[in-house]
Every structure is written in C-alpha cells, then in structure tokens.
Amino acid sequence: MLAPHFYHQVIRKTIISFGTLFNNMEVRTKTSAGTNLSVVKVPIAYGPVQKFLARLEQRPELRTEGAARTASSVDLPRMSFEMVGIQYDGSRKVSTMQTFKAVNTASGGLTKTFMPVPYNINIQLNVLAKLNEDALQIVEQILPYFQPSFNLTIDMLDVLGEKKDVPIVLESISFEDNYTDDYLTRREIVYTLNFTAKTYMYGPLPSTDEGLIKKVQVDYQTDTSNLKTGSRQVRYTAEPLAIKDYNNDATTTLAEVINSKVVSFEVSDATSLVPETFIEIDSEIMKIKSIAANRLTVRRGEYGSMITQHDFGAVLNAITPQDTALIEPADDFGFSEFKYDYNDGKVYSPSKGEDV
Known part of the structure; x- marks a missing residue:
C-alpha cells in the first residue's frame, strides 16, 4: 500500500508561477512621431489554444475592432498556456535512501522526509494575434529572458519553508499562419513556445522523534x-x-x-x-x-x-x-x-x- 493521503500542490504552484511570468505583456501602437497611440495589455488564461480558436470560428465578429464586447468575448492579441505532459528526469536523480529533516512550522515538531524526485513538466505557451506585428511584439518581450532557461523560486513545502529554484527551459518555437486560406477565412496567427519546468515532487511528511545530529x-x-x-x-x-x-x-x-x-x-x-x-x-x-x-x-x-x-x-x-x-x-x-x-x-x- 502507498502512504496515506498527502498533497503539496507542487504541480499547481509550478503552473501558476509560470503563468505569472507573462501577465504583464503589452502591445503598443506608435504614431509616426514615435509617441504611443495605444497601449493594450495582453490577457493570458489557462487553457488549450484550440478552445480560443474555436471560439473565434463560431463568433468571427469577436475579432472586429468595433464589435460590442461581452463577458465571453475573445480579444486578440491574447495568450494561453497549458500543461501538456510530465516526465521523470533521471539525470537529476539523487540517492533514493537519502533523507532530510526540518522543523514543521505548523506543528513545531520535527519532520523527516526523503529527498524529492525530479520531474519535468512540459508547458505550452501560445500567442494569438490578428497582426504579425502584434505577435512579434509579444514574442520579443519573452525571448531575451530565456538563455535558454529562466529560474523561478517556488515555495515547494509551506510547512517546512522549502524553496527551490526551478529552471524554466525554452525548448522550441513554432509559427502558424492561415494567410494561404481563402478570402473568406479570417487570419489567425499563432506562435507556440514549448517550455520545460524542471521541478521536484515530494512524498509524505511524517513526524519523527529522531533528534538532529549535533556532533x-x-x-x-x-x-x-x-x-x-x-x-x-x-x-x-x-x-x-x-x-x-x-x-x-x-x-x-x-x-x-x-x-x-x-x-x-x-x-x-x-x-x-x-x-x-x-x-x-x-x-x-x-x-x-x-x-x-x-x-x-x-x-x-x-x-x-x-x-x-x-x-x-x-x-x-x-x-x-x-x-x-x-x-x-x-x-x-x-x-x-x-x-x-x-x-x-x-x-x-x-x-x-x-x-x-
């Protein structure tokens, strides 16, 4: 039998932390004099890109500049992200018998647990736009930070105060544009950025009566x-x-x-x-x-x-x-x-x- 119930929300915290990296993107339109004509903050939401594309196909008027906006409107440009896979990473494996102890901040007692297990979380970020210029503005605000990785500090275990730097690695970029379709099809530009978050999974956190090593x-x-x-x-x-x-x-x-x-x-x-x-x-x-x-x-x-x-x-x-x-x-x-x-x-x- 496996251990009793435990849930540290590591995957959830990793996904949320990833999404917050991109919640301040802007698309700016400038006049010939170089002053800002408009500044649009790019919305971002969790979900598959097909969901937003299907919404646009069903209601093409949502892409029209002067159309009335509703609560379910899909504005462009926008971004979406989703988790698309999880794999074990044997290259970061440590001893399976090694343990560490820490003080449980909730109970004040001593907690003993095994070393975390390395896993890679595959995350896909999609940039949707009507104009290639808008999409390129967003992509260029992202790429310089990934060389090819960017470290996120994530609070893995609240009760132990365990924080880890999780590298977010940019693996690949792909581009899709339906401009070759017929004249009745509205243009959809999608940049897809594939990332890998090198995180860790933790097991149960039982209390222990073993003392700390003091000599x-x-x-x-x-x-x-x-x-x-x-x-x-x-x-x-x-x-x-x-x-x-x-x-x-x-x-x-x-x-x-x-x-x-x-x-x-x-x-x-x-x-x-x-x-x-x-x-x-x-x-x-x-x-x-x-x-x-x-x-x-x-x-x-x-x-x-x-x-x-x-x-x-x-x-x-x-x-x-x-x-x-x-x-x-x-x-x-x-x-x-x-x-x-x-x-x-x-x-x-x-x-x-x-x-x-």
Whole structure:
C-alpha cells in the first residue's frame, strides 16, 4: 500500500508561477512621431489554444475592432498556456535512501522526509494575434529572458519553508499562419513556445522523534593493512556553536562608550568572562582575546555582524554552552572543532558509545 493521503500542490504552484511570468505583456501602437497611440495589455488564461480558436470560428465578429464586447468575448492579441505532459528526469536523480529533516512550522515538531524526485513538466505557451506585428511584439518581450532557461523560486513545502529554484527551459518555437486560406477565412496567427519546468515532487511528511545530529566524530588510522579492526590514532570532532545569545543572561555592562574602532574597553565586572569565547553587545558579536582586570581586548564584527557604536551601560551577554543548547534548527550557527591524538590501541564502539 502507498502512504496515506498527502498533497503539496507542487504541480499547481509550478503552473501558476509560470503563468505569472507573462501577465504583464503589452502591445503598443506608435504614431509616426514615435509617441504611443495605444497601449493594450495582453490577457493570458489557462487553457488549450484550440478552445480560443474555436471560439473565434463560431463568433468571427469577436475579432472586429468595433464589435460590442461581452463577458465571453475573445480579444486578440491574447495568450494561453497549458500543461501538456510530465516526465521523470533521471539525470537529476539523487540517492533514493537519502533523507532530510526540518522543523514543521505548523506543528513545531520535527519532520523527516526523503529527498524529492525530479520531474519535468512540459508547458505550452501560445500567442494569438490578428497582426504579425502584434505577435512579434509579444514574442520579443519573452525571448531575451530565456538563455535558454529562466529560474523561478517556488515555495515547494509551506510547512517546512522549502524553496527551490526551478529552471524554466525554452525548448522550441513554432509559427502558424492561415494567410494561404481563402478570402473568406479570417487570419489567425499563432506562435507556440514549448517550455520545460524542471521541478521536484515530494512524498509524505511524517513526524519523527529522531533528534538532529549535533556532533560529528571521525577517527583516522594509519595502519592501512588492518582497516577493519585497526585502532584510531587521530580523532576529529565538530559540534554546533551558538553565534548569538539566546538566554539574555546580562553577564555584565559596558563601563564606557565604544565607537566602531575601539578594540579594548572596560566592563563593570569581567569575572564571569573567559578569553577565546564570544560575547554579544546589542547585535554585534565579538571574540574576547584577553582580559586584564575589567578590561577586555576583543576582535569585533565576528560572524558577519555589523560593527557599530555602543553606549555606556549597554548590556553585554556572554555566548555560552547554554546558548548552544538553545540553537533552533532553522538558525545560523558556527562550529567548535577539536582534534585528539591517541596511542592506546583502542577503537570506538558505536553501540556502546565509548572507546574499547
């Protein structure tokens, strides 16, 4: 049995996003002096081009400039678009077993899902006009943006905040003109542009009680003749590191005004501060290089924060392991890295979580 019901509206979002690319086309008629004589916004609607052509054949007066317009009138020039096919794209395939986790913005819980499956959506855009000049105006407003693709950013999964750039590739252009028909047949010019949207399909989004990975450990060994049971000589570990204060602990306050060039300043009490750790004043992150009594020497503007002036009495928050424990999955964070050397002949046991 397949999974329970799910619907992410990915195809619908892709089609709508495609249509909005062309909802601001205009056809302008100019005088001999170069001024605008008329400006007509070209309407666009979803549907097969045959539907609009059939409407014109049934009511040819709808194409007459002076005809009274009704709610069902078909004005020219106009555009139509429709989805004409979907194919799996194996060239963009990734591992079928790879998963990713994210916070569900609706429930606040952790959601785990498999990597999306690549699919190509074939979309046809039709430009209908009475005059070739009108059709060419529309086509020339479209072609320069596709070289041959144009990227659309689409919100694939609202609950996970998953956005992807979907390339819209212009595959081909064809042209049809019935000017060779008899004199009683009204002229219909149709430019057909075929596009491929390289999108992704997502499966169900079940909740999971698995935690996020918060520590990476890699053991190295130099005995290449015994890779299975050889002991580790070097261990590398990396863990998340908070790059902002989360608990507003108000560690101390500034005892002077500091401008953007000051790298050494007094605080009211430095007893709780430690060299080589980070502090936050307003929204600026600093790294403490040394402490002498209550004077700090720092490196400013860490982690891309903006260096600004800070007033006397501004609150200074220490960034501590307690802040690291409060990092949220969607936040930016740094890494604390460590390297250890061993010569005890032990190996790490994942099942026991210790060296044996």
